[in-house]
Amino acid sequence: PIQVKKICCIGAGYVGGPTCAVIALKCPHIQVTIVDLNQQRIDAWNSDELPIYEPGLDEVVKAARGKNLFFSTDVDKGIEEADLIFVSVNTPTKKSGIGAGFAADLKFLQLATRRIAEVAKSSKIVVEKSTVPCRTADAMRTILEANSKPGCSFDILSNPEFLAEGTAIEDLFAPDRVLIGSLQTQQGKDACEALTQVYANWVPRERILTVGLWSSELSKLAANAMLAQRISSVNALSAICEATGANIDEVAYAVGKDTRMGSKFLKASVGFGGSCFQKDILNLVYLSESLHLPEVAKYWRAVVEMNEYQKSRFANKVVDTLFNTITGKKIAILGWAFKKDTGDTRESPAITLANHFLNEKARINIYDPQVSKDQIWLDLTDYGDIPAEPIKPHVTISQSVEEACHNAEAIVVCTEWDEFKKLDWQKIYDNCPRPAFVFDGRLILDRKALTNIGFKVTTIGTGDRL
Ligand code: NAD
Ligand code: UDX
Numbered sequence: 001p002i003q004v005k006k007i008c009c010i011g012a013g014y015v016g017g018p019t020c021a022v023i024a025l026k027c028p029h030i031q032v033t034i035v036d037l038n039q040q041r042i043d044a045w046n047s048d049e050l051p052i053y054e055p056g057l058d059e060v061v062k063a064a065r066g067k068n069l070f071f072s073t074d075v076d077k078g079i080e081e082a083d084l085i086f087v088s089v090n091t092p093t094k095k096s097g098i099g100a101g102f103a104a105d106l107k108f109l110q111l112a113t114r115r116i117a118e119v120a121k122s123s124k125i126v127v128e129k130s131t132v133p134c135r136t137a138d139a140m141r142t143i144l145e146a147n148s149k150p151g152c153s154f155d156i157l158s159n160p161e162f163l164a165e166g167t168a169i170e171d172l173f174a175p176d177r178v179l180i181g182s183l184q185t186q187q188g189k190d191a192c193e194a195l196t197q198v199y200a201n202w203v204p205r206e207r208i209l210t211v212g213l214w215s216s217e218l219s220k221l222a223a224n225a226m227l228a229q230r231i232s233s234v235n236a237l238s239a240i241c242e243a244t245g246a247n248i249d250e251v252a253y254a255v256g257k258d259t260r261m262g263s264k265f266l267k268a269s270v271g272f273g274g275s276c277f278q279k280d281i282l283n284l285v286y287l288s289e290s291l292h293l294p295e296v297a298k299y300w301r302a303v304v305e306m307n308e309y310q311k312s313r314f315a316n317k318v319v320d321t322l323f324n325t326i327t328g329k330k331i332a333i334l335g336w337a338f339k340k341d342t343g344d345t346r347e348s349p350a351i352t353l354a355n356h357f358l359n360e361k362a363r364i365n366i367y368d369p370q371v372s373k374d375q376i377w378l379d380l381t382d383y384g385d386i387p388a389e390p391i392k393p394h395v396t397i398s399q400s401v402e403e404a405c406h407n408a409e410a411i412v413v414c415t416e417w418d419e420f421k422k423l424d425w426q427k428i429y430d431n432c433p434r435p436a437f438v439f440d441g442r443l444i445l446d447r448k449a450l451t452n453i454g455f456k457v458t459t460i461g462t463g464d465r466l
Contacts, residue, residue: 001190001193001194001197002083002125002190002191002193002194003083003194003197004030004083004084004125004194004195004197004198005029005030005031005083006030006031006032006033006081006082006083006084007020007023007030007031007032007033007082007083007084007085007086007198008032008033008034008035008078008079008081008082008084008085008086009032009033009034009035009078009085009086009088009129010035010036010075010078010079010085010086010087010088010089010112010115010116011034011036011086011087011088011089011090011108011112011129011130012034012035012036012038012041012042012045012051012071013036013041013052013088013089013090014052014054014165014168014275014344015088015129015130015161015163016034016036016086016088016089016129017034017045017050017051017052017057018052018054018057018060018163018168018169018172019086019088019129019161019163019172020032020034020069020086020088021034021057021060021061021064021065021069022060022169022172022173023198024064024067024068024069025060025063025064025069026201026202027068027198027201028064028067028068029068030068030198031068031070031081032064032068032069032070033069033070033071033072033077033078033081033082034069034070034071034072034078035071035072035073035074035075035078035079036071036073036075037073037075038073039073042071042072042073045061045071046065046071052342052343052344053341053342053343053370054165054166054168054169054341054342055166055167055169055170055341056169056170057168057169060169075115075119076115076119079115079116079119079120079124080119080120080121082124083124083125083194084124084125084126084127084194084195084198085116085124085125085126085127086127086129086159087109087112087113087116087126087127087128087129087130087140088129088130088161089108089109089111089112089130090108090130091104091105091106091108091109091130091131091132091279092104092105092275092279093105093278093279093282093283099286101282102282102283102285102286102289103133103282103283103286104131104132104133104279104283104286106132106133106136106139109128109130109132109136109140110139110140110143113126113140113143113144114143114147116144116154117143117144117146117147117148117154118147120148120149120152120154121149121152122151122152123151123152123153123154123155124152124154124155125154125155125157125191125194125195126140126144126154126155126156126157127156127157127158127159127195128140128156128157128158128159128160128217129159129160129161131160131161131220131221131224131276131279131280131283132217133217133221133283133286133287134214134217134218134221134287135214135217136217137156137157137158137181137213137214137217140156141154141156144156153187155182155183155187155188155190155191156182156183156191156213157180157181157182157188157191157192157195157213158179158180158181158182158213158216158217159178159179159180159181159195159216160179160216160217160219160220161220162175162176162177162179162220162223163175165274165338165339165341165342165344166339166340166341166342167341173202175203175207176207177207177208177209178199178203178207178208178209179209179211179216179219179220180192180195180196180199180208180209180210180211180216181210181211181212181213181214181215181216181217182210182212182213183212183213184212188213192210196208196210220280221280221281221283221284221287222284224276224277224280224281225280225281225284225300225303227265227277228272228277228278228281228303228304228307229300229303230265230266231265231267231269231272231277231307232272232302232303232304232306232307232310234248234252234266234267234268235268235269235271235306235307235310235460236306237251237252237268237461238268238310238460238461239310239313241461241462241463242460242461242462242463243463244463245463245464246463247461247462247463248268248443248460248461248462249268249443249461249462251461252266252267252268267442267443268443268460268461269310269349269416269441269442269443269460270310270311270314270349270353270414270441270442270460271307271308271310271311271314271349271352272307272338272349273338273339273346273347273348273349273350274338274339274344274346274347274348275344275346275347277307277347278304278307278347279347281300281301281303281304282301282304284300285297285300285301285304288300311349311352311353312352312356314353314439314441314460315352315353315356315357317439317458318331318353318357318410318412318437318439318458319360321410321437321439321456321458322409322410322437325360326357326360326361326362326409326410327360327361327362328361328362328363329362329363329409329410330362330363330364330365330407330408330409331357331362331363331364331365331408331409331410331411331412332364332365332366332367332401332404332405332408332410332411332412333350333353333354333357333364333365333366333367333404333412333414334367334368334401334404334405334411334412334413334414334415334417334420335350335367335368335413335414335415335416335417335420335442336348336350336351336366336367336368336371336375336376336379336414336415337350337368337370337371337415337417338350338415339415339416340415340416340417340418342370343370343371343372343375345371345375345376345379348379348414348415349414349441350366350368350414350415351379351380353412353414353441354366354380355380358380358391358394358395361394362394363394363395363396364394364395364396365395365396365397365398365403365404365405365408366395366396366397366398366404367397367398367399367400367401367403367404368415368417369417369419373397376397377397380395401419401420401423401428402427402428402431405428405431405432406431407431407432407433408432409432409433409436409437410437410438410439411428411432411436411437411438411439412438412439412441413438413439413440413441413442413444413445414441414442415442416442416444420444420445421444421445421446425449425450425453425455426453429453429454429455434454435456436454436455436456437455437456437457437458438450438455438456438457438458439457439458439459440457440458440459440460441460442460443459443460443461445457445459447459447462
């Protein structure tokens with residue numbers, strides 16, 4: 001079998017960085033080089049301030065960096081030296097052209113693939129790590145074969161990543177499964193075995209699933225769509241709970257006790273965020289439509305629509321509760337990241353809520369323990385598409401919860417950071433005008449205790465009755 005000695009990963013982002021750092025740590029005999037075009041990102045990976053916040057990541061990088069783990073902008077050298085190349089570049093939703101708003105934009109993936117074909121002087125195993133539409137590996141193979149030099153052959157594998165942000169290192173150390181898709185030819189199977197051996201350094205063999213290429217690609221979209229569907233289902237039920245006095249946590253607990261269902265991933269919320277769920281479902285919608293399966297497309301689209309509904313329903317609830325107007329009122333937003341234990345804000349529901357409140361001419365005061373001021377401004381201006389000047393007087397970014405909540409007429413919890421569970425709510429209450437409103441978009445607060453202090457508490461998925 002082929003022995004992998006040198007790995008190159010193209011794309012030093014949320015997936016490429018942690019995944020290949022863990023491979024380096026677990027496989028000291030393999031040299032791992034992570035390359036990216038973004039100089040600033042690579043510099044950060046080489047510094048003490050890593051470009052992403054992820055519990056446990058610092059330790060992993062420190063243990064391997066400079067030994068068998070390297071970060072570089074020299075993409076060509078990385079490609080040339082490697083036996084196996086992960087392509088872990090971003091595949092965002094297309095903003096214009098055919099499939100705009102739904103299809104995945106594969107330009108970064110294709111550029112990286114083309115570069116491999118141009119630079120490679122020996123045979124390579126090319127691994128699709130990015131999340132892509134079904135049959136993308138076919139396009140990659142065509143690009144590679146059409147541009148390769150004599151004597152160079154390429155094997156394509158699909159190896160989607162299932163890590164979740166905030167628990168990436170845990171997930172990578174002990175994955176539920178590793179999925180590898182390959183062509184069912186002898187050559188394809190040999191390449192698959194080579195990658196299997198890399199993971200087998202720390203993942204039990206029975207957790208390494210080997211399947212056909214197209215199943216592997218589709219499984220990634222399917223997993224994300226079905227996970228998001230659980231959240232949209234529970235969020236849809238949360239609206240019924242609010243109208244009836246049932247409690248969504250009790251309902252989810254009762255439902256999740258069924259071993260066929262399982263208790264995880266049934267937490268009602270202000271809506272799901274993150275760079276993956278919406279993008280991957282829209283991708284599946286587009287795929288279904290391209291395959292002339294409009295009913296299937298409609299089914300999955302509803303998962304995203306329910307999520308949009310949940311976000312706007314919650315925002316409207318804030319306005320309604322504050323006597324139908326928030327104009328000029330100060331609203332504290334606690335949490336900006338799309339979930340706890342990450343500084344990532346892509347598709348964070350907090351952004352949608354903030355925009356809603358700004359549209360209503362409220363003044364917002366934002367606090368998040370891990371998101372930088374610059375990032376919050378990038379999100380509020382949609383990376384420069386919305387002018388900052390008109391909203392500047394209405395936005396404050398605070399360094400502490402106390403500062404954000406001082407004099408706030410409403411406090412809105414958008415991210416489930418652990419520190420929000422342990423706040424001195426009495427002190428916060430003392431600094432708020434009356435009536436003081438709290439909106440718990442994550443079901444993390446002790447509603448009874450806050451009500452006893454004097455707060456008017458609104459929680460997703462619970463009626464007015466306690
Ligand atoms: P990211 O934007 O954080 O990182 C992608 C990196 O690729 C960027 O740093 C970019 O500069 C670099 N890049 C783009 N084109 C390049 C090129 N031609 N050469 C070199 N570098 C290039 O994205 P991410 O969150 O790491 O996601 C990467 C892929 O993994 C996506 O397809 C995503 O859907 C998938 N995925 C993401 C997650 C997640 O939790 N973020 C989980 C599973 C799968
Ligand atoms: C997701 C998948 O879980 C992961 O397997 C895949 O590789 C990438 O996409 P991620 O987006 O990083 O991971 O985080 P995840 O934990 O799935 O949370 C996504 C969103 O759903 C967050 O906004 C989270 O707060 C929300 N969520 C999650 C809920 O609202 N309720 C839940 O019960 C779980």
